[in-house]
Amino acid sequence: MNKGQTTREFIIEKAASIFNKNGFAGASLSELMAATGLKKGGIYNHFKNKDEIMIEAFDFAIKKFNRQIYLAYKDKKTSLKKMQAIIDFYKTYPLNPVIEGGCPIINTAVDSDNTHPALKSRVKEVLGKWIENMCFIIEKGIEAGEIKNNIDAHKSAVFLVTTMQGGVLIARSFEKISYMEIIVDQLNAYINGQLKK
Amino acid sequence: MNKGQTTREFIIEKAASIFNKNGFAGASLSELMAATGLKKGGIYNHFKNKDEIMIEAFDFAIKKFNRQIYLAYKDKKTSLKKMQAIIDFYKTYPLNPVIEGGCPIINTAVDSDNTHPALKSRVKEVLGKWIENMCFIIEKGIEAGEIKNNIDAHKSAVFLVTTMQGGVLIARSFEKISYMEIIVDQLNAYINGQLKK
Numbered sequence: 001m002n003k004g005q006t007t008r009e010f011i012i013e014k015a016a017s018i019f020n021k022n023g024f025a026g027a028s029l030s031e032l033m034a035a036t037g038l039k040k041g042g043i044y045n046h047f048k049n050k051d052e053i054m055i056e057a058f059d060f061a062i063k064k065f066n067r068q069i070y071l072a073y074k075d076k077k078t079s080l081k082k083m084q085a086i087i088d089f090y091k092t093y094p095l096n097p098v099i100e101g102g103c104p105i106i107n108t109a110v111d112s113d114n115t116h117p118a119l120k121s122r123v124k125e126v127l128g129k130w131i132e133n134m135c136f137i138i139e140k141g142i143e144a145g146e147i148k149n150n151i152d153a154h155k156s157a158v159f160l161v162t163t164m165q166g167g168v169l170i171a172r173s174f175e176k177i178s179y180m181e182i183i184v185d186q187l188n189a190y191i192n193g194q195l196k197k
Numbered sequence: 198m199n200k201g202q203t204t205r206e207f208i209i210e211k212a213a214s215i216f217n218k219n220g221f222a223g224a225s226l227s228e229l230m231a232a233t234g235l236k237k238g239g240i241y242n243h244f245k246n247k248d249e250i251m252i253e254a255f256d257f258a259i260k261k262f263n264r265q266i267y268l269a270y271k272d273k274k275t276s277l278k279k280m281q282a283i284i285d286f287y288k289t290y291p292l293n294p295v296i297e298g299g300c301p302i303i304n305t306a307v308d309s310d311n312t313h314p315a316l317k318s319r320v321k322e323v324l325g326k327w328i329e330n331m332c333f334i335i336e337k338g339i340e341a342g343e344i345k346n347n348i349d350a351h352k353s354a355v356f357l358v359t360t361m362q363g364g365v366l367i368a369r370s371f372e373k374i375s376y377m378e379i380i381v382d383q384l385n386a387y388i389n390g391q392l393k394k
Binding site for chain 1: 321
């Protein structure tokens with residue numbers, strides 16, 4: 001990376017938590033200037049506008065989120081163990097997010113709804129991939145004979161991702177991890193009682 | 198209501214959808230002026246500041262939400278029928294919200310997180326009451342012998358509310374009610390398979 005690229009990456013990294021905490025309308029240039037130590041021109045030298053910074057910041061946040069989840073389950077040998085590792089990741093995630101300010105998928109889904117179609121479309125894509133990824137793990141589990149073969153992998157993946165994301169929303173609202181623990185217990189009961197062969 | 202109160206209520210009603218669509222930082226006085234046909238002075242004559250409008254608008258939205266849910270289940274005679282009616286309400290709620298812009302609980306939970314402690318505290322209270330209400334319905338069902346008596350009503354209520362709210366988030370993100378239908382099917386399976394005696 002040349003110096004320009006390094007500065008650009010540095011701005012995106014700082015912008016990721018500022019946008020995640022404050023939303024698109026609430027994120028201010030002055031906060032980004034303070035966080036980066038750059039002047040307005042030093043920031044807009046690298047980006048067309050606020051929209052471009054927000055979309056890059058969201059992509060940065062999602063890459064970090066995806067990487068953390070992948071690291072949590074990549075060494076697990078079976079689909080059930082992979083799912084367990086993902087649920088364990090979510091057990092602490094609400095109050096210990098990958099990017100300061102909470103889950104970038106939830107925050108950006110709500111923030112972009114009604115106001116920012118380009119960003120909303122990115123959220124849809126990211127959520128779609130996350131569900132597809134979970135679906136793939138379930139399908140592999142069916143093939144391997146670990147998971148019942150009458151399970152609809154897509155529906156099951158939608159349920160798991162939705163419930164985990166809902167748990168993050170509720171646990172952050174109450175600022176109590178005990179709410180996420182209730183959800184995790186229910187999801188474990190679902191996996192062991194409904195999915196597992 | 199005197200004329201001042203009528204105007205105040207009118208401003209709150211218009212503000213509710215503007216804040217619900219745009220969030221606190223994104224909601225503009227000019228949009229509220231356009232929606233009410235009032236000038237700045239005509240609005241701030243009734244409120245101390247933007248914070249007061251937002252909190253009153255949130256309370257208005259929640260009253261409307263609570264009333265719609267209550268109307269959906271009030272005539273049902275048993276706890277299981279009440280729960281069914283609530284889930285049926287949620288089946289269309291994501292794309293047909295009570296207040297334009299989506300679910301005010303989800304929107305305000307995300308919007309206030311990190312930025313607006315007074316509003317966040319109101320969200321926590323509203324979510325707490327919603328869970329308590331669901332818990333009460335489950336407890337009545339246990340007393341009536343409809344629901345298994347080894348069920349932890351609080352945990353079950355947290356799971357139901359979390360999953361329904363998560364479903365709203367996901368269905369709105371995809372702009373497809375089919376995602377909510379998947380969640381509704383899972384919740385019905387949970388109620389019939391795990392809770393029902």
